[in-house]
Every structure is written in C-alpha cells, then in structure tokens.
Amino acid sequence: MSTVEEDSDTVTVETVNSVTLTQDTEGNLILHCPQNEADEIDSEDSIEPPHKRLCLSSEDDQSIDDSTPCISVVALPLSENDQSFEVTMTATTEVADDEVTEGTVTQIQILQNEQLDEISPLGNEEVSAVSQAWFTTKEDKDSLTNKGHKWKQGMWSKEEIDILMNNIERYLKARGIKDATEIIFEMSKDERKDFYRTIAWGLNRPLFAVYRRVLRMYDDRNHVGKYTPEEIEKLKELRIKHGNDWATIGAALGRSASSVKDRCRLMKDTCNTGKWTEEEEKRLAEVVHELTSTEPGDIVTQGVSWAAVAERVGTRSEKQCRSKWLNYLNWKQSGGTEWTKEDEINLILRIAELDVADENDINWDLLAEGWSSVRSPQWLRSKWWTIKRQIANHKDVSFPAPPLFLPYLLLRSERLEVLCPNFHLHFCPPTGTPGTYLLQTSSSQGLPLTLTASPTVTLTAAAPASPEQIIVHALSPEHLLNTSDNVTVQCHTPRVIIQTVATEDITSSISQAELTVDSDIQSSDFPEPPDALEADTFPDEIHHPKMTVEPSFNDAHVSKFSDQNSTELMNSVMVRTEEEISDTDLKQEESPSDLASAYVTEGLESPTIEEQVDQTIDDETILIVPSPHGFIQTSDVIDAESVLPLTTLTDPILQHHQEESNIIGSSLGSPVSEDSKDVEDLVNCH
DNA sequence: CGTCGTGGTAAGGGTAATTGTGTCCA
C-alpha cells in the first residue's frame, strides 16, 4: 500500500491517502497531508473542521509487542478553514527511526471523528445499522428485520475476530492507549463512549453481541481451564453460602461469573455418570415426549426445555439429557440407520451443493431432514466438524470450505484417501530419488509406475467405468524409509494442495514425492482406450519384486506388502472416482443434478505418461494433513501468503488458551494464579 | 414522571474439544 523512497536525508512513505511522511536531518518525522487529499475522505455534509487523528502502525506482528515503538499522533487542522495539516514529531526511540528509514512502517491511516461511522475497517464497506444497534429484545430485532436487515448469529468466525481485533487495535492506537483492558474494565461509561460502536465496524452483529464478546475476550478470569476437585468443593460451599450470586462466587474462586454459573449447571447431587441404564433411557424418552407433546418414534430436536427434562429424569443433568437424546436416543427410537462412509461423502457433497458463504448459514435442520442415519441436526453438525478436524490446519482455512473437501480427504491409519472427481495424477519424484508407485483400481490389478530420475512425469488417468477406488502407493523402500513420507497432492480445480510431511523428516522437502490431481481434465484430452490400463505397462521397472499385490482389493483390503512395514503402507494415496461419489449421492432423495453432471465424465481414459505441462495454480489453498506419524507443516515448500490470511492480531482468548495449556503442563493443581488475583483487582476497579 | 440508551445479570440452549470406555485385532 505504500512506496518508500529513500535517500540520504529523508524517507517518504506514500499511502492511499497520499499522506507523506518525511524525516529531516535531525531525525524528526514530518507528516503532511495536502488539502485536496484530505477532502477525499471528508463526508459531504461535514461542516465542522474535522478532528484528524493520524495513526501510524506497523503491519508487523511485533507492533503489538510492548518493546516495539508505536507512534500515535493526534493532529488538529492548521486553521478552521484549512483542511490541510502538518504534523511534526520526533521519534522516541532509535528503533523507530530505523524502522521508518527502512520503510517497515507501512500503514498510515487518517481517521476523523466525524468519519468514524463511514469508514469501515475493511475499506469501503458500509457500516451495518445492525452493528450500531444495541438491541437485545425481540422487539428490537423485529424492528430491524422489518427494515430488511440481516445479521450474523452464532459462533464468531476467524474473520470476524480478526476484524474485531483490528478495530480494537486501531482504536487503541488512535487514542494512544496500550491495553484494551484499560478501556473495558477501568474507564467509566462516559470515558469509553463510542468504544463499542467504533469497534463494531464491519461486524454485522448487534452491538450487544460485540460487547459480550469483548468482555469475555479480555476477562482473564475467563478461560482459566479445568476445575480442580478443590475448586469444585469450594464451589459447592460458595453455592450454599451465596446462592445464585455468580459474581460473588466467581470473585471468590478467581473465575468469571459465567464460568462458575456454567460449572454449577453440571453439578447435581443426584447425578449419575457414565453409561445410561435402560431405565434412565426409558424415563428420558417418556419425559421428552411428555413435555413436548410428541409420540414415541417422533423426531424431536427442538423446543425441549432440558432443565425441565433433567428435573423429571432426576438422575441426570440437563446437558446429559440433551446429549443423550440428540446423539442417540431419539435416533434409536425413531428407527435410525447406521452412519456409513457413503453418508459421510454425501454430507460433504450436500454442503458443497448448498454453496453457502458461511458455515453458520448452513441449515442443519434442513440438511438432516429425512436422512435416517443422521441422529439429529446437532449431531450432523458435529459430524461435519469431525470431518473438518481431520485436516490439521482447518482453522486457518476459511469457509467457504466445501470445495476444499471435494477432493475428500480421509486419513485413516494406513493411507491418505482422496475422494476426487476425474483426476490427473502428476508425479514430481524427488530429484535423483527414483520411486516406485502402484496405481490400483478395482478393475485392474494394479499399474506399477516407476519414476526414474527424470525431472517430472505426469500420469494422466481418468475415471474408470464403474464406481471404484484408485489407490496410489509409494512403494520404493529406500524412498519410503527416508523421504517419501512427504506427499503433496495438488488438485487443480478446487485448488487444493494436500501435503503430508513427516516430523522426523522436515529437512527433506526438496525430495518429496509430489502428486497432482487434476479434477477438470476433459475426456477428449485422453484418447487412449481404457484397456491400456494394465499391470504390465511398466513390468520391468518394478524395483521391488518382493512386493505383492492382492489381485482384488477393496476398501478393507489395501494392498499388503510382504516385507514392508506400516510406514510404507501409509504412503498410499487413494483416489475415488466421480462415479462412486455420484452413485452414493444418487442414493439420496435429492440428488443434485448439477453436481452429478459436474463430476461425471462420459469417456474413459487410460493412464498415459506425458511430459509435465506447465501449470499455473492461482488462489490455491493448502491443507496440511496430519499423518499417523505426526506430520507437520514445512514452511519452505508452502507459500503461506497464498494460504493463510495475514494476521497481525491475536485473539486474547486463543492466546490465553495457548498460554494456559503451557501452564497446565507445568504446574497442575494451582487453581488460582497470581495473575488471576491481579485480574480480580482489575475487575474490582471496574 | 415517562422514555430511551446503555450497561449489567441470570438463565438456558448450544458448541467444541477432551476424556473415558468398549471393541477389535495383531
């Protein structure tokens, strides 16, 4: 966003607003904002001279570090009528001088009080009326709904948290405040006027929701972690003493009020734990049906007062009752069927079909409707989450995610499984490290592929006639034992790179086996007849005669290699064809015709060996897939910038969790730390 | 005095992640 000119005496940083930053020979930094440029950001109806606030910030992570100088300036216009202004400031530390001189301070923003509501943190996006409304009542919401407003609910996405953190950071810098907790817990209402409104920019959430989120984020008595038995005992005593005065109980325990409240909900003197007895299940079902006026066999997933249910069941808490009902009992009673692998594929396809921009927009009720193996909408949602979690860096991959899962990854114990439409395998064998691979389909006994030291070989294979799986095994022992735990799978159409890297082998990324799956290859590109797919295509190039292949294999019988261990087996890459996916999809009532047509190809193609075609992959997403051997990401082969959003701020909740996990690891059993005491004092001030 | 905006509490429905447990299999 900025250009930096450097000469012996001055450095000029130009920004989108053409504010210039210069440095004179004495080390003073001079900011200049010409009048015409300033006008650009004035609102049309601005009458009073705007109160300009210059905010210098670095996009560097370290800008939030205390040790890094942060320059924040408030500047008034030179005169009432002149919109231009000039600021001269002296950098307070040498480091700051250096940074400016080196051009690492890259962001200059001009904020004007009158403009706060017009400038969103994301740029030109209009500020939602929703985010400026406090509304907590149904009437408030109805009113906004009637005006055509829609807003976000549910869990905050990573993007939203980023926006929020960014807004807070900007607010702090603009006012020269170091710590947001000063505003949240120490300032009076009057002093923090506009704080919540300002930081709600770009967030299509009610102000109240933003307020709650911020309070939680910065309350260090939140996220303290697991309750110790001592804490539980103390909690019970405090509960008897103070009743439902959660604030008092929380203060005594060094926990937030909501935390102790939630913990008490889990405690019930009469509660059983562990497996439910038949009697309990029977009672739960009776109570649920009675309270919801439904009949046994009816599907009941909403409108249940679980507190009331638990009261009647007697031996279980409301959470236990809810969990048991939604995850098992209701499904069992209404004649549900077992969840299969096909269901799992179907789930991914259906979510892809929905084409929703945000995971929160998925209507799980609708998705679960008429799906007998789905235990409840809530259960289905958690199923989706389980699938997503199989990808190690799923948190860094923002939704819309379904296309990412179309080359569906499932890492089982011994193989990486890729479910993908028509595919195009493209091997980039490690330089000088020949590898032997085996391409298997259910209609063939296996196609051994030996990749010699030639730079790159592309294998093109298309969907076989019948639904089947294609498995690619990396077989070369010396390769496997040393470096081929690293397998990269690139899928061009969904633009996904799946990469597995062994922890014990992070230095060998250069020699990793690379596999490209092109899912949008036209059948006309591959005129070879299907019968070319035969095992003897490269019979003499099999380097390891001890390898044996079961002639007919299926999912349960992945090829076994008589003299190879599980490390080697793990290197299999399995590709399912679109027919299989379509087939399973068609089993469902509402088979998406557009999906089917998109994934089914007419012709059959055979594998051919070609020279690698130069291929450009834009906007690809990289998923790091954990392996049974504890794969980790290697930074040298992954262009992180193309994958992960550049994040310069950390959600205090997440940060705290990370710190907490370290603390737990080192000092178990100290429920109230000195930190929490400090926070308690802090909050008491509040 | 009534209304409105803001900020606060408690209750309860919910999610996400971890932990516990039973089962299978080498």
Add this chain to the structure above:
DNA sequence: CTGGACACAATTACCCTTACCACGAC
C-alpha cells in the same frame, strides 16, 4: 493375555442469545 488403535459415548469448559432489570440523561 496384552497392548495399541480406533470409534464413539460422555463430559465439560466455554460460547451465545434472550429476558429482564437498573440507572442516568433527557
């Protein structure tokens, strides 16, 4: 028999919304 891997049930820390209320400004 045993230990490891796995799936799934159970648990729990934390999240979010809703209803309701207090209080000061107007």
